[in-house]
Amino acid sequence: MEKILIVEDNKTLAKLISKKISETLNFEIDIAYTLHEAKLFLRMHEYFVTLLDINLPDAPNGEVVDYVLAHDNHAIVLTGNIDKDFRKKMLQKNIIDYVNKSGVNDVNYIIGVIKRLQKNKEHKVLVVDDSMVIRKQIKAMLENLFYKVITVAHGEEALGMLQAHLDISLVITDYNMPVINGLELTKEIRKEHSKENLPIIALSSNSDDEVTALFLKSGANDYIQKPFSKEEFSCRINNTVEAQENINLITNHANRDFLTGLYNRRYFFKTMESYIEEASQSNESYAVAMIDIDHFKAVNDTYGHDTGDKVIIHLSEILISSVTHRDIVSRFGGEEFCIVLKNINKYNAIDIFDRLRKKVETTDVLSDKGEEIRFTISAGVVMSGDDDLEETINQADMMLYKAKQDGRNLVLIDD
Template identity: 40%
Template sequence: MKEKTNSRQLLLVEDSKSLGLMVKDKIEAQLALSVSLATSFAEARRLIADQRNQFFLAILDLTLPDASGNEVVDYVLTRNIPPIIFAGRFNQKLRNTLWQKMIVDYVLKENPQSIDYLLGLVRRIANNSGVKALVVDDSRSSRLELSNMLTIHRFCVYEAENGAEALPLLEQHPDIKLLITDNDMPTMTGLQLTKEIRRRHAKDELAIIGLSGTDDKTISAQFIKNGANDFLSKPFSTEEFYCRVNQNMDLLEYIRQIKESSNRDYLTGLYNRRYFFEMGKKLLASAKRGHIEMAIALLDIDFFKKVNDTHGHDAGDLVLKNLGAALLRRFRETDIVCRYGGEEICILVLNMAGDSIHEIFNGVRQNIAKTTMDIGREKIRITVSIGICVEAKESLEEMITIADEMLYAAKVNGRNQVRF
């Protein structure tokens, strides 16, 4: 397995200070990366030598006042910093030379759209950090070449000699997002492997790119029909390989974002009611099978109508957003925090011991009560009432009903309390 660091620092080497500052500002604003700008080779070397800097990527101009383009590229490569070339000139000879050096990519300074492409490329490389990829090929040299190319783009790379080795790796690492497979392998062909993988992994969760050097013109269609996302005929260029990989990873990311937005409440960022019931029923079934502790809490803002009537609905929205953010910080990723309706929040928790549930939710209640919320020109405090069903029942609806009864008891007994 090969992987890269999780650094968020980027080195930009550009002799035009005005262009460099514009690119730096765009990257920092749009991608939340830290950019160090150098306008000369000497300045770039000083930045790299500074032990506080851990650059995951370099963007290099090839025209500098104190060095040739190749000299700059070679230097950052010796420091294990993969470079993107951002230059105003590019010919076939230079292109071949740079690809042999194992650069990330090159972008020509042709027009304003070039900067947009550069930002998209940087975003892709940054997002690849920690993303798992699997290379399946019976040729050791081919596996090594493919793995090296993916590692340059910051993938965490696993290797398998054939399909029979690949399937157990996918079982061990179900979060693998990219699989590159040759077709002509002993034991199990790439086509057979693709077909088997699609029994368990959907196309919008795992991208498969098939490879083959055969003269059979139907092989690409066979791969696609068996579930591959894409296909490349051997031999292919490094540039084409990266274009296909980036395109497929971008597509997976877009689909993930669409799914995520469809599962979230637009105001609070919490999960919505539809997602809560969809996932909650699955989690309840798993909890009952595995004898796992599960609880559901209903949380309601006390006198929320008064907040809206006194301060306006915009203030009420800010209260809901602040509350949602606080709850997301407090609970785990494995918990489901959902905007159930209006000012009511439903929280599903797993593996939380019954004797600690009251302590945890009472702590949540206390923290909310003592927190001052900024609603624009004013700051206010709110309280919440919480009702909890502390054990798994026959259905999700039954658990919610019990939590709702406990919430009602908290309300009629004075509010700002937890009942279970």
Template identity: 40%
Template sequence: MQRIADTTPIHLDTPKVLLVEDSTFFATIVQRKIEKRLGFQVDWKKAYAEATAAIDCYKDSYMVALLGLNLPDAPHGEIIQYATKKCIPSIIFTAEIDNDFRSNLLTWSVVDYVLKDSASCVDTLINIIRRIHKNSAIKTLVVDDSRPMRKAITRLLETQRFQVLSATNGKEALRVLSENPDIKLIVTDYDMPEMDGFELIDTLRKTHSKNDLAIIGMSASGDPLLSAQLIKSGADDFVPKPFQVEEFHCRVGHSIEMLENIALIRDLSYKDPLTRLHNRRYFFENADTFIQKAIAKGQKVSVAMLDIDFFKKVNDTYGHDGGDIVLQKISALIQSTFSKDAITCRFGGEEFCVLHTHTVEDNVFERFDALRQAIEATTILIDGHTIQVTISTGISSESEPIASMLKLADSRLYTAKETGRNRVVGRPPAANIRD
């Protein structure tokens, strides 16, 4: 029996997928996999009339449409044109496809098509949906002095749900990038006035590494060496003009996925897996740059070393699983307190470090004491038992090299431990703060 999804309550934050397919067997598999693996809501329709009615009512709610070609009341792919005209990103699945119909699909600006030719076709479909969902948060920049080409490439990227900005030459591209530093992909022509593709790419690579910004070069030139020259100048890939739309989408997808894989590796390298705070490696690789930027803005910098009091007793009483719960809770409180303009790290075990910026007028000691009081007042549930823990903190606000500041903060943390714990120590003895 078909699920009637129109009357099902919809969580506003849950992406919604329109599935149009008359095969109950295939649709049920697709629906279950999407809901299980992606957590998206699926609105399944079996016929053209049902699907168009749903689109008319809920078109703004659909993240993507999955469309079968041969429906009982529309056997020639009519649903594709209807969905794409309503600007719904559409993925087509079919048992077979010829070149003429494939050309029509590209004309209709569909996201992609999937052949029902193997058991893995549903997995392919899932991966495309996941990619489309991620793309909506990614900014791209198209750089081309030809207005028709610029519009065509923009349309292709928007079909994939990217956020798309544009520029007519290299100089304008640099300005757009400076105003939108979160751009992740630039697709640029080679032959442009004022600043061509070579100069643009060379300029970009002086400030943006391949780990943070992907660049795809394009050109209508018949020079066989141009692609290699653009890639050597810093481009990640090259697409000749005119190009196959499928090839363009593949190269864009590969470039974005490469950035995501690099970001994942970087995250695994720089984040503590338990608490999700930064680790020591991240701290020492980024602390100097963080301090230099703060000084340039006229800000002050402080370093604090924090340690959970009597943490060994928690592990001895509740095991390491209980200790992990405490570490996660304390880490979340530290992170929420210093969520902006700070590097928050787990240095190891139950010890944490916070490097943060502030103004001359800010009372650093009161801020850390407020954190101390918040942690002391927090109850933590472990295996049905509620416990409370405290922290000791040492702070260094002296303008010294980071190694000296850390050493001083660590010394003051030791003083806090030796003088009773559950306290903040700054410039001894007058700056000591306790409840």
């Protein structure tokens, strides 16, 4: 388990912060009341982040911050000092944030910052700027916020990186660059990626309002004027990434089955429309299978609906682990599933579905009372043809019905 170090000479406040973090987040908490104690902890352990008071009995002028940063630790400053010059001096250091201690709301704010830092570890940011100094500066700020960072010098390199790294979450681009400038890069990216799927933040020292408007009209999600403060930069980056996460969450709720996390029927038909067109143009064959749990009503009647849900979840995990990332696995409802295997011939498709059937047959699910439940599935398979999707699904359903009639625990394909 990751750890957080709190350095705070006010024992009551330190214990309050520790208690609130422990109740909300999955971290182990160490507390040091002096710089000397903090040094001992830092020699023994690695910390996700340190929360630092800057007025300690043996370090009254923020010496703890310099010590922590010198040993490559991430720091959030906690202080009652409201002096603007001192605050500015502290923010020039490579700290994550500067938080005034004034009440419980500040503790809640710190918890929110830590949650954000945890999520940032999942995101990769592409920085595009022709100035090596600026690239290094932005990279350092982003890495201090736990982002993974890739840097390039101009738009042409950026487009290559986007093709090589499909998991990039955010693009930060300068305006004036050689080869392809930031505005042209934004337009090129928007040909392939929507604002919701890949946010873009533009940077520029140009104070012309028209430039700002051009970027926003061309698809940029935000615009930051150079020079910018560290706080403004961090807030805008985090807000943009958080907005993208919220959009993805809403989209997933709309496209995913609530119980299994598989794609739902609505998403299946939506995504298959575009795939069928692509497959037709490239002459790519695919297999569509309707799959059903045999005697599922008996499972519900015997063991209860909670156990029935466990069986459905267990099957969904087998289905998703038995196909490639290109294939489509969806739950149509109840115990009924539909799978599309892309770019495959008849014989390989039958082999995959039969191996899947045998895998289901040889595994079990535990009921709430610890009873081992074995179950089987039947499947009807149709290879891609000239019929539309609805007709293909109907044919697969007919083959599934025939498999049930022929004794269940079967895979049948329409010749």
